[in-house]
Amino acid sequence: MYKILIVEDDPTISKALQTLLENWDYEVLCCKNFKDIMSDFISFEPHLVLLDISLPYYNGYHWCATIRAVSKVPILFISSASDNLNIVMAMNMGADDFISKPFDFTVLVAKIQAVLRRAYSFTGQTRAIEHTGVILNLNDTTVSYKDQKIELTKNDFRILQMLMENAGKVVSRNDLMTRLWESDEFVDDNTLTVNVTRLRKKLEEIELYDWIGTKKGMGYWIE
Structure with a gap:
């Protein structure tokens, strides 16, 4: 079973995403400690991270760079800040895809499935x-x-x-x-x-x- 870590400050959106993805048989964890997202990342060992840009304490770019320093795990940004500058910055920071809010759940799941298929041709998890x-x-x-x-x-x-x-x-x-x-x-x-x-x-x-x-x-x- 693939594991997905959701890093989203809006509890309504994170809960909706969790329900959706669990219905697709993914194991899901929603971050709650936005000061230390890496604790959840290390302990949960996700196969994919859904990451918003606007977060308390540190923005999504900070956490994307921090994750990329130790892992090749796929990162999908989900954000309403979907202008070209933010999209380019996200991809340059190491993101695998960018999904604009509001998004269609069907499209989101399709993108997640595609990224997981591509990503797990490589072997091994980050230890x-x-x-x-x-x-x-x-x-x-x-x-x-x-x-x-x-x-x-x-x-x-x-x-x-x-x-x-x-x-x-x-x-x-x-x-x-x-x-x-x-x-x-x-x-x-x-x-x-x-x-x-x-x-x-x-x-x-x-x-x-x-x-x-x-x-x-x-x-x-x-x-």
Whole structure:
């Protein structure tokens, strides 16, 4: 069953869309937390996103760019702001189609079906971990925050993945070293410190300052 995420501020429209699409046997989730749409995106793992331009806090272009930083999932804009400038901007941001409001439900469903058919000739779903707006993409070992993205080394990625998988908990140095070198053999403890220091400096490039904390004598953690 295909899953569709609806990002629409008007509850009347989002409810009508949900009812329509569920009648077509799609699994549907309507976003309610417009401050953090990526939480729903990561947890729900939709096959397609219906996205309005006018939204609280951040507009649809912002969320389109944020999703595109980590995923190839199809994005269909639905908006009454259907002038040529907005349509061109949406397509340039990575949208797959633009549907003007008010729209005919039959046409909308036909467009959704066509986009899904085209899109899922590619394999695999986006695999990612999200915490407080930080997105670790498990497919290409990049980390994104506030529309900024950096590539990680193998060691950077392994450290950050383990810390984000255990967010809110202290991860011991021994556990990190085992994950890092995938071995129970002795590794110089200072080598882990060097790797964490390097990772912290790299995260500062995307404005993540002091994001990895230290519990003296125990290990590291992310709040």
